């Protein structure tokens with residue numbers, strides 16, 4: 373760590389000396405002064421980002437005009453800094469519980485009524501939130517997913533180049549794990565059936581999946597507890613890791629913020645990659661399985677499945693399948709290449725995704741929106757349009773990034789950049805800069821529409837996801853502005869709209 377800190381410090385000093393045109397002599401003075409200051413505050417060891425702030429608190433041509441004045445460290449916070457992080461860590465679990473209590477078996481409340489039901493639910497029977505049985509189910513699920521990840525074979529793939537120029541290797545077995553999980557759940561129970569007295573048949577049948585619906589509340593609590601536990605483990609172990617393994621955004625030195633945003637980029641236990649595992653497997657497959665549990669419950673109640681329940685399982689199942697089929701793409705996403713693994717991702721993957729994204733299926737267990745065949749047809753069309761845009765755009769960029777000369781993308785117009793990386797300016801990426809997000813959102817809207825118009829609560833996904841995608845687009849725009857410099861502005865002139873051409 374000391375060697376790292378010294379190297380970073382020297383690099384920064386030379387950078388600023390160049391920037392300000394300092395002589396070697398001035399640079400020596402600056403070095404002496406800076407190291408004294410850094411040593412006294414111990415900042416260089418904790419965070420190079422704070423060190424940058426220390427060295428360059430404002431664009432002043434003189435290094436430190438008044439040494440007695442303590443310069444303010446510059447820390448780049450997202451999500452509203454430590455206060456925002458606390459808000460998210462308290463608020464998001466409450467939203468999951470809120471949705472559960474607002475939308476129950478007897479009624480799905482309107483907006484105002486929901487508030488009363490939520491407060492009642494959270495304060496009425498506090499002990500009811502936790503159940504050891506549900507905790508056991510959740511832990512068995514997690515253990516089962518780890519075992520499958522460990523034993524299933526898959527193609528080997530390398531991640532992007534890391535700061536130390538190394539690349540981590542991954543086994544792409546997520547798609548197989550999706551089908552293996554479904555096979556175990558649907559055919560994993562063994563029954564002996566008597567035929568004519570002594571002949572015995574073995575029947576492979578499904579596990580009692582409606583249990584998921586019955587223990588939904590306890591499962592939410594289990595996932596929240598597990599996410600906090602995992603985040604604590606991740607934070608504690610990250611403190612022993614060298615700086616080169618940490619994410620840039622997770623080294624502010626503020627414990628609460630770093631715990632939330634995540635310090636270590638790719639935490640691993642031997643070759644078991646905790647972040648990539650959580651991103652795609654237990655939470656995402658878990659979401660599809662919760663939906664299946666809701667379908668089982670509806671079948672148990674009614675003796676048949678309604679069309680919206682069938683469609684929501686198919687639509688969302690397709691979304692989960694798609695993510696796992698194109699598993700390789702996760703290795704180049706912002707989550708994997710840039711963000712540290714902390715509460716934000718752990719909670720998002722393991723609690724938020726499965727328990728808020730399955731709201732429509734849970735709603736449909738007890739409510740029939742009575743949609744006409746024409747309405748259902750329109751919803752199917754919307755889903756098809758959304759999926760076509762989403763898959764078309766994502767596949768086009770993936771193919772282009774992997775091999776710009778491949779036959780599928782060689783005909784597209786591109787723009788050169790000083791960074792040496794080309795940008796697509798025709799095809800899907802010429803229509804709008806975040807056209808893939810638009811397709812994704814349209815699919816989400818089609819899921820919500822399956823719940824009809826009796827209440828706005830099942831539309832939570834479309835509203836929340838719209839906000840998430842706009843925020844994510846702003847974050848990515850900011851990062852691309854930093855990566856590509858002036859070229860990014862030129863690219864934006866070529867493709868002026870973010871989501872919908874001529875509108876937004």
Ligand code: NDP
Nearest residue numbers: 705706762766769794795796797801808809812844848852
């Ligand atoms: P993108 O797939 O949009 O990737 C953004 C990156 O693509 C940029 O940083 C840039 O990186 C590259 N890029 C941008 N414009 C161009 C261009 N014109 N030509 C070539 N490369 C370009 O972002 P995400 O990783 O956020 O999203 C991936 C998918 O996942 C999306 O479809 C999104 O909807 C979905 N998603 C779903 C979520 C959910 O909860 N359901 C949550 C988050 C995402 P560089 O140039 O360095 O390669």
